[in-house]
Amino acid sequence: MQKLEKERDTLRDDVSYLQSQSMRNNLVFTGVVEDHTDGNEHADVTERKLRQHLQDAFKIAREVADSIRFERVHRSPGSPFAGKTRNIIAKFTFFKDREMVRKSWKQLDATQFRVFEQFPRDVIQKRRMLFPQMKEARRLDKRAYLAYDTLYIDGTAVRA
Template identity: 80%
Template sequence: MAENSAEPTNRDIMILLQNVSGRLEVMEKKMGAIESIEKRMGALEKDINKLRCRTLKLWVAIDERVQKVDQRVTRLEDKVDGADIHAAQLSERMQELEKERDTLRDNVSYLQSQTMRNNLIFTGVVEDNTTGNEQPEITERKLRQHLQDAFKIARDVVDSIKFERVHRSPGSPTPGKVRNIVAKFTFFKERELVRKLWKQLDGSVYRVFEQFPQEVIEKRRKLVPQMKEARRLGKRAYLAYDTLYINGTAVRA
């Protein structure tokens, strides 16, 4: 403005207008920047909304998947619980069947042993195989002679003993080996008469045994060491069928 006049000059007005114009330009630039920021914020909001939608959909999908998995796990747990119950029932049934099997085996062994009740097995009696298998009548004749010679039984007693069958152990004759003689006595008391004379065979190559089913033989074999040890300790021990008795106490294999 002029120093000596109250009225602005054109120059003052131009300067003022320039100042205003400069300030407007600055304002316009700021407004442009704000618009740019608003646009960017709008785009960002759209992206955020899209992400929110996608996240929501993803959470819904995950939730559905989790629910399906939970349902499947529940079904599997039910099946496992059912399987455990079934397995327990099967295990119990298996134990019952095993007991029944063992009982049946014992019964079969007992019935077999009853059929062998009157049998004795004689070892070491020379076998004649010059004409093939030794004939039963020859085997019986040899056995009767063996009872006189080895068991020291009188001839008339030997002649009175009755046999249902006398034969060699099953199998083909083998050179250099002697098959045992299996004798089925008609009367049990006569079998016992012969069996109780087993001590007469001490010091000889001959032996006499009761005949038992294979299952009973296996049990007796397992019990023999215990019987020998008990006798070594001075205890009264003996085998009866498939049971060991030590001082009156039964011991089973």
């Protein structure tokens, strides 16, 4: 029984890793207004809004924002309805473009907008469990950061 449980856990980790690899070029953008007039917002409209958002909120030059290539830009799954704005999920063609946008997150301070990496559900759960430990370590002036599903405190790995 223990052997089967261990094998199951290993398979879950493998599936989670594969999911995360398929999401590694994705960023999730929150707070970008959604058009509800025609039901579901068309992907072209969403991409246009994202490019404008990159210029306005991230302070990225228009030429640079227009040169970024996306494989796909869409809203989070679910039915759109008034009063609720679904997140935008953007799959970048080039990892360098994704990192340039992600590292501009400080431009979003004091706004309602946020940007973050996309992870599978189980990785998000692990990160949520590790987050309080990270905050406590930082409060104690230790170097702490999350990488995937692992917390590093002064170079030592801590897993959930």
